[in-house]
Amino acid sequence: xxxxxxxxxxxxxxxPEGGRLAALDGVDLDVAANEFVTLLGPSGCxxxxxxxxxxxxxTLDAGTxxxxxxxxxxxxxxxxxxNTVFQSYALFGHMTVxxxxxxxxxxRGEDRQARSRAVGEALEKVGLTGMGARKPSQLSGGQRQRVxxxxxxxxxxxxxxxxxxxxxxxxxxxxxxxxxxxxxQHTLGIAFVFVTHDQExxxxxxxxIVVMRAGQIEQIGTPRTIYRQPKNRFVAxxxxxxxxxxxxxxxxxxxxxxxxxxxxxxxxxxAGGAKVGDKALAVLRPSDFTLSDQGIAATVTKAVYLGxxxxxxAQPAVGGPEIRVTARDSAQAPQVxxxxxxxxxxxxxxxxxxx
Amino acid sequence: xxxxxxTAVLTALLSPVTLFLGVFFLLPLLIIAVFSFLxxxxxxxxxxxxxxxxxxxxxxxxxxxxxxxxxxxxxIMARSLGFAAMTVVLCLLLCYPVAFWVSRxxxxxxxxxLFLITLPFFSSLIVRLYAWLLILKPSGLLNTVLxxxxxxxxxxxxxxxxxxxxLGMVYVMVPFMFLPLFSSIDNLxxxxxxxxMDLGATRFQTFIKVILPQTLPGILGGAVIVFIPxxxxxIVPDVLGGAKGLMIGNLVEQQFLSARNWPFGSALxxxxxAVVLTVLLTSITFAKRKGGQNA
Amino acid sequence: MRNxxxxxxxxxxxxxxxxxxxxxxxxxxxxxxxxxxxxxxxxEHFTLDWYRGLLGLAERVSDNNNRAAYIESTDxxxxxxxxxxTVAGCTTAISTVIGxxxxxxxxxxxxxxxxxxxxxxxxxMMMPDIVLGIGLLIFFVTIGMQLSLLTIIIGHCTFxxxxxxxxxxxxxxxxxxxxxxxxxxxxxxxxxxLRKVLLPQLAPGILGGALLAFVISMDDxxxxxxxxGTDSTTLPVFIFxxxxxxxxxxxxxxxxxxxxxxxxxxxxxxxxxxxxxD
Numbered sequence: 001x002x003x004x005x006x007x008x009x010x011x012x013x014x015x016p017e018g019g020r021l022a023a024l025d026g027v028d029l030d031v032a033a034n035e036f037v038t039l040l041g042p043s044g045c046x047x048x049x050x051x052x053x054x055x056x057x058x059t060l061d062a063g064t065x066x067x068x069x070x071x072x073x074x075x076x077x078x079x080x081x082x083n084t085v086f087q088s089y090a091l092f093g094h095m096t097v098x099x100x101x102x103x104x105x106x107x108r109g110e111d112r113q114a115r116s117r118a119v120g121e122a123l124e125k126v127g128l129t130g131m132g133a134r135k136p137s138q139l140s141g142g143q144r145q146r147v148x149x150x151x152x153x154x155x156x157x158x159x160x161x162x163x164x165x166x167x168x169x170x171x172x173x174x175x176x177x178x179x180x181x182x183x184x185q186h187t188l189g190i191a192f193v194f195v196t197h198d199q200e201x202x203x204x205x206x207x208x209i210v211v212m213r214a215g216q217i218e219q220i221g222t223p224r225t226i227y228r229q230p231k232n233r234f235v236a237x238x239x240x241x242x243x244x245x246x247x248x249x250x251x252x253x254x255x256x257x258x259x260x261x262x263x264x265x266x267x268x269x270x271a272g273g274a275k276v277g278d279k280a281l282a283v284l285r286p287s288d289f290t291l292s293d294q295g296i297a298a299t300v301t302k303a304v305y306l307g308x309x310x311x312x313x314a315q316p317a318v319g320g321p322e323i324r325v326t327a328r329d330s331a332q333a334p335q336v337x338x339x340x341x342x343x344x345x346x347x348x349x350x351x352x353x354x355x
Numbered sequence: 356x357x358x359x360x361x362t363a364v365l366t367a368l369l370s371p372v373t374l375f376l377g378v379f380f381l382l383p384l385l386i387i388a389v390f391s392f393l394x395x396x397x398x399x400x401x402x403x404x405x406x407x408x409x410x411x412x413x414x415x416x417x418x419x420x421x422x423x424x425x426x427x428x429x430x431i432m433a434r435s436l437g438f439a440a441m442t443v444v445l446c447l448l449l450c451y452p453v454a455f456w457v458s459r460x461x462x463x464x465x466x467x468x469l470f471l472i473t474l475p476f477f478s479s480l481i482v483r484l485y486a487w488l489l490i491l492k493p494s495g496l497l498n499t500v501l502x503x504x505x506x507x508x509x510x511x512x513x514x515x516x517x518x519x520x521x522l523g524m525v526y527v528m529v530p531f532m533f534l535p536l537f538s539s540i541d542n543l544x545x546x547x548x549x550x551x552m553d554l555g556a557t558r559f560q561t562f563i564k565v566i567l568p569q570t571l572p573g574i575l576g577g578a579v580i581v582f583i584p585x586x587x588x589x590i591v592p593d594v595l596g597g598a599k600g601l602m603i604g605n606l607v608e609q610q611f612l613s614a615r616n617w618p619f620g621s622a623l624x625x626x627x628x629a630v631v632l633t634v635l636l637t638s639i640t641f642a643k644r645k646g647g648q649n650a
Numbered sequence: 651m652r653n654x655x656x657x658x659x660x661x662x663x664x665x666x667x668x669x670x671x672x673x674x675x676x677x678x679x680x681x682x683x684x685x686x687x688x689x690x691x692x693x694e695h696f697t698l699d700w701y702r703g704l705l706g707l708a709e710r711v712s713d714n715n716n717r718a719a720y721i722e723s724t725d726x727x728x729x730x731x732x733x734x735x736t737v738a739g740c741t742t743a744i745s746t747v748i749g750x751x752x753x754x755x756x757x758x759x760x761x762x763x764x765x766x767x768x769x770x771x772x773x774x775m776m777m778p779d780i781v782l783g784i785g786l787l788i789f790f791v792t793i794g795m796q797l798s799l800l801t802i803i804i805g806h807c808t809f810x811x812x813x814x815x816x817x818x819x820x821x822x823x824x825x826x827x828x829x830x831x832x833x834x835x836x837x838x839x840x841x842x843x844l845r846k847v848l849l850p851q852l853a854p855g856i857l858g859g860a861l862l863a864f865v866i867s868m869d870d871x872x873x874x875x876x877x878x879g880t881d882s883t884t885l886p887v888f889i890f891x892x893x894x895x896x897x898x899x900x901x902x903x904x905x906x907x908x909x910x911x912x913x914x915x916x917x918x919x920x921x922x923x924x925x926x927x928d
Contacts, residue, residue, distance in 0.1 A: 057831055077834040078843075084835045090828035094850040104836040107846070155837060361759065364840070368755035369767070371748045372811060380774055380808045383785030390788055449667055456664040470920055471668055477919070478675070478912035479869050481889050482905040486674030488897060489681065496677055499692070529671065558653070587778030590871055594893060604780045611784050611876065621788070624781045635776055 002030035003191055004054070004159060009063035011049055011215075023049040024060070025215035031159065031193060036185050038194045038202040041212035042238070047195045050212070051161050054193065055084050067158060078107075083157040085165045089148040091136040097123075097147050098132030104155035122150040125184065142173045149181075153188060160185075162194045166201065178204050199239045203227065211235050227285075229350055236283045236352065243323050245282045249274050256346055263320035265296065268346040281352040284344060286311070289325040291334065292343035298323060300338050305329065314340060384628070390621035399615035409622035428606070432626065435602040438517070439585035442524040443578045446532035449525070450577070454537040469537070475530050484594045487523050488514070491595070515597030523591040528584070532577040539573025572642065579638045587627045603627055675909055682902035700903035727904065730888035737799060737874075737884060738867040741806040746860045748807070749814025754848070756815075757822040758830075774809040775816075782808065783876035790877060797879035805873040810866060814859035821855025854922065861919050865912075 009027040012020050023046045031037050039047035052058040054065060056077035065072045072080055083104070091100050099106070102119040110118075123129050126146040136144055145165060152160055162181075166174045182205050185192045196202055202209050203223045211218045211226065211234075219231040230236035236244065245267060247259035257271040259280060269282050289295075298314035301322060305311075310333050312325045317339075325342060327333060334340050394406040411417035413428040457468045475483065490496045491514040498510040513519050547569065551561040589604025596602070603623060610620025685697035706724040756767055774782070786805050790797060829851060833843040849856075871886040878887060885908075892901055 055831075055835055057834075077831070078837045078839055082835075084832070086828040086832055088826050088828050090826055090832035092829060092833075092847055092851070094853075103833070103838070103846075107833075107836065107838040107842050151832075151836065365755055365759045365761060368751045368759075372752040372767075372771070372815075375748060375811065376770070376774065376808065379786065379789070379804050380782070383782070383789040384777075386788050386792060387781065387785045449670075452660055453664045453667045456660045468664075468668070470916070471671070473919075474913065474916045475671060477865050477916040479886060479889070479905075479908050481871055481886050481893060482678070482908050483674065485889070485893050485897075485901060485905060486678050488893065489677055489902075490674060492897065526671075526674070583776055584778060587780045589780055590890070604778075607780055607784060611787065617788060620784060624784055627778055628781050631776065631778055631781075 003033040003035075003068065004029075004031040004193075005064075005066040005069075006030070006050075006054075007064050007066075009050065009053060009065065010061050011046075011053065011058060012061055022046075022215040024053070024063075027063070027212075027215070027217055029210060029217065029220070031191050033158075033191055034189050036182065036192045036194065036205060036207045038196060038206040038209045039212060040196060040199060040202040040209050040238075041218075042197060044214075045212040046215040047197075047210075047212050048163060049215075051084075051163055051193060051195050054080075054159070055082055055161050056080050081157055082159045082161055083152040083155055084161040084163060085145075085148045085152045087164045087167060089136075089144045089165075091144055091147055091151075093136055095136075096132060097128070097134050097136065097139070100136065100147055101132070101150045101154055103151060108155070118154055119150075122154045125153070125187070126150045127180075141169055142177070145169065145177065149184070153184075153190075157190065159191045159193055160188075162192060164195055164197070166196075167198075174201070175204075181205060203239070211238065213238075230283060230352065232352055233281060236350075241286050241324055243284045243286065243321075245284070247280045247282055249276055249278045249280060252276060261320050263316070264318045265316050265320050267349065269349045269351055270347060272351060274351070283350045283352065284323075284348065286324045286326045288344050288348040289323070289342045290344070291325070291327050292341050295341040295343035296323070297339060297341055300334050300336050300340060303334070303336055312340075314342060387621045387624055387628070390618050391625045393618045393621075395616045395618045399617070401618055406618060409619045412619065413622065413626070428623070431601055431606060432603055434517075435586050435604070436630070438521055438524065438602060439582050439588075441521050442528055442585045443532075443581050445521070445525045446529050446581050447536075447574065447578065449529060450533045450536050451540075451574075454533055454540045457537060458541040458543075472530055472533050472537075475527075480527055480590065481594075483527060484523055484591060487519070487526065488594060491519055491522075514595060515600065517596070517600050520592045520596040520600040520602070523595040524585050524588060527591065528581045531580045531584075535576035535580065536570070536573045539570045539576075543569050572645065575638055575642060579634060582634060583631050586630055678902050678905045679909065681899070682906040684899070684902075700900045701907075704900055704903050704907075726883075727885075727888060730883050730885045733799065733882055734868055734885040737802050737806065738864045740803045741810055741867040742860050742864045744803070745807045745810040745814050745863045746856060749811045749859060749863075750818050750852070750856055752811070752815050753818035753822055754844075757819055771812045771815050773812075775812045777809070779809075779870075779872035780876075783873040786873065787876045797877055797882070799879075799882050801877045801879070802874050802882060802884065805877045806867045806870060809873075810863040813866065814856075814863055817859035817862065818852060818855045821852050821858075825851055857922055858919070861915070861922065865915055865919075 006027060006029040009024045009029075010022065011024040012022050015021050023044075025046070027046070027050060029037075029050075039050060041047050049058055053060055054072075056072070056075060060073065067081065092103070095103070098116070098119050101122050102115045105115045105118055119132060120129070123132060126149050128143060128146050128150065131139070131143065131147075136147065139147065145168075148165065166177050169177060178201060181192070181194075194202075194205065203226075206223055208220060209223055209226045210220050213234055219226060219235045221229070226235065227239055230239060233244065236242050245261055245265070247261055247267060247269070249257045249259045251258040252271050252274070255271050257269045257274055257280070258266065259269055259282070260266050267282060269280065274280060297317040299317070300312050301315050302313040303310055304313075306326075306329075308329060310327045310329045312327055312334065313322045314325055315322050323342060390401060391409055392405055392407065394402040394404045395409075396402050406421075408417050408422040412422045412425060413432075415424045415426075417424040457465055457472075460468065488495075492498075493510040493512065493514065495514070497513070498507075501507045502510065543566065547565055548561055551565045552558070556564060586602075587604045587607075588602060589608050592600045592602045592605050593608075596605075603626070607620050607623045607627070610616045610623065614620075682700055683696050683698070684693055685699060686692050686694035704724060704727065752767070752771065756764060783805070786801070786808070787797075790801050795801060829847055830843050833847040834840075838846060869886055870884075871890055874884050874887050875890070878884060883891070889901065889904060892898065892904075
């Protein structure tokens with residue numbers, strides 16, 4: 001049995017114009033103990049509403065949330081064995097760092113000694129040993145983030161909920177915190193449910209990613225599955241850079257389908273269960289292409305320098321949308337205007353389930 | 356279950372204010388409205404009988420027997436409105452440049468002058484008015500100085516004139532105009548001013564076309580906050596004004612504390628209340644329409 | 651881009667403005683030390699006699715018996731001060747509690763009458779004090795309530811509750827709602843959250859509101875004037891009475907002491923506000 005079971009979760013909001021908007025529209029999700037699950041999607045997709053339904057700050061209109069088999073819906077937030085790291089950190093400005101961190105134990109009525117020992121341990125876990133006497137206003141953004149984390153784990157929640165906790169940090173610190181969070185999750189051995197709109201963050205940290213759109217779950221899977229085998233166009237375009245091809249299958253030959261676009265660009269794909277004449281939508285990532293002597297003939301229209309790599313926009317000779325390709329930068333790298341040939345492994349091409 | 360507890364907490368939080376203001380604010384206002392239609396008693400007090408002539412005395416439908424129409428009340432009403440309007444305009448003319456100046460000062464000086472403008476809020480109104488009594492009276496500071504340096508040969512008669520009343524009102528109301536004005540001038544995005552000049556507008560054009568419209572909410576807010584207490588004021592005309600400086604507030608006070616004609620006093624206060632509510636509702640409607648445009 | 655001549659003119663105008671505000675107060679302070687009892691505007695010499703007289707030390711001023719006669723009644727003044735402090739203290743306590751509760755209710759709960767309350771609470775501040783004053787007078791007389799300290803306190807609370815409400819509400823509006831959520835999330839009940847998070851976070855606003863209520867209550871003249879009983883004269887009403895009976899040198903001394911007190915209170919307020927930022 002999963003640690004957390006969400007079934008048919010539904011939550012509607014009244015929009016300012018008086019309409020109804022389903023922030024959660026029939027969501028089913030299981031989270032296992034010790035799992036790092038990320039809720040990913042554009043703003044307004046319902047990911048924060050889902051998180052707040054678990055913590056108890058939103059009440060579902062329909063559906064259930066069970067933790068260890070027990071229904072949470074009757075419990076107010078302060079009785080739920082889950083804790084949250086807030087996007088704004090929500091540190092109490094009138095308390096010291098130590099009192100912030102020990103707050104969960106303070107309101108539980110634990111004695112001073114036990115509290116200060118636990119606070120010391122929690123601060124150590126997040127690398128803030130000795131900072132207990134400071135006020136939150138005296139800390140940097142990264143340090144505040146760690147205080148918020150220590151405060152949320154001190155009560156040993158069954159699940160730690162994280163609401164875009166890294167969005168206020170700059171890029172370097174964010175990448176460092178991503179790794180630290182993942183490590184912390186391992187040491188603590190509790191489930192993390194992490195909300196973000198940053199796909200890179202999701203790919204880096206998660207055991208499983210839940211891609212959401214308009215109150216519904218589009219796909220659940222490991223980062224690799226989500227990236228390599230997106231279920232549909234939305235997931236394919238939301239995660240990473242994508243070349244999408246709308247194709248008609250001409251011929252099937254030894255497990256390979258030969259297909260062409262409306263403009264006449266020819267591609268080979270894994271055939272799967274497709275038949276001749278079927279329409280198909282295929283995904284090829286920019287890194288799936290290599291520059292070669294043969295393959296799709298195209299003219300470079302833009303070249304974006306990315307450090308070790310080049311990001312090329314290549315216009316196929318037969319017409320149709322530009323193809324995006326990553327290539328290693330070198331002295332021989334193609335310039336704008338150069339004619340290149342794009343090769344790829346047909347097995348890398350992923351055909352979407354729903355066009 | 357959670358819902359019911361929320362309702363209980365909400366009721367607990369809101370019932371004190373509801374009860375208190377219901378009994379000691381709404382009820383008194385209602386009683387004024389009722390009293391303004393009652394018959395004045397012979398030796399103070401009221402008789403509980405309908406009596407339309409309280410308003411009749413003021414607006415001209417008095418029956419000529421029980422009460423007669425006296426145009427003086429409308430004149431005093433008009434004078435009160437005029438004094439309040441003059442106070443608003445003078446406060447605005449004084450405060451606008453100063454608010455602009457303070458907003459352009461370096462942080463340290465800004466704080467000092469903002470402190471200096473809020474200080475009068477903390478000092479006694481009657482003390483501040485009394486100071487002007489000292490200055491304006493015939494043997495007061497102003498006349499002593501002016502006579503001393505030979506600018507005038509006879510003491511000026513300023514005290515107990517309408518001018519003294521308006522001066523006093525401007526003096527006590529100026530901080531109320533300054534603060535809303537300052538906050539809207541200070542919030543003005545300077546890039547707007549620079550953009551306007553960059554696009555070729557002169558200083559004057561920039562002021563009329565950009566700065567003034569942008570600070571209009573502050574001007575309106577300040578005007579309402581100054582106008583409302585001014586129109587019903589009776590302390591300032593009492594201390595600094597003579598017969599010619601009498602305002603409607605003084606009339607009301609007289610009806611209650613010397614003439615003891617409470618129904619008539621109530622009718623007069625109903626008029627003050629009507630003026631205030633009209634100004635308030637108009638300004639709110641206007642502000643809402645303005646806000647709608649900007650959004 | 652600043653025009654130097656324009657700026658100089660603006661500076662001169664502004665300094666003139668502040669002179670206009672402060673000169674009258676300085677005049678009072680100056681003349682409170684003038685020994686000329688007949689025409690205060692003509693400087694005789696420096697004296698502390700008016701202060702001595704006020705503080706009930708007049709008998710020590712033996713050089714001029716007339717001066718002691720000017721002191722109306724030290725006892726009366728001190729009584730008025732005591733009444734003012736009592737009224738302001740009670741008013742502050744009551745209006746702070748009611749105003750804060752209202753602010754919390756209106757910003758933390760959703761209910762149908764919310765808009766009505768928000769508008770309704772503006773009214774007592776906007777109602778001219780003379781209307782409120784006579785309304786309360788008629789009300790108290792009609793229900794047969796003796797005019798006393800209590801009626802003054804009630805009168806002050808009607809409009810000061812709104813002042814406290816506005817200030818506390820502004821503070822709540824600037825508060826991150828996630829703070830209270832974090833507290834609940836960490837296991838604190840509503841009551842604990844109120845005590846440990848919301849009230850401490852609101853403290854500067856509540857203190858500021860209380861200070862404002864105290865200062866306005868101390869200074870209120872109009873409403874007090876109508877609802878004070880003969881035996882419950884406050885300091886402003888007492889001074890108003892003196893001023894109405896004519897200019898007397900000891901008023902200068904009282905006024906000076908009140909100005910000094912107000913500067914101290916204003917400085918206290920400023921200090922409070924500067925603490926608000928952390």
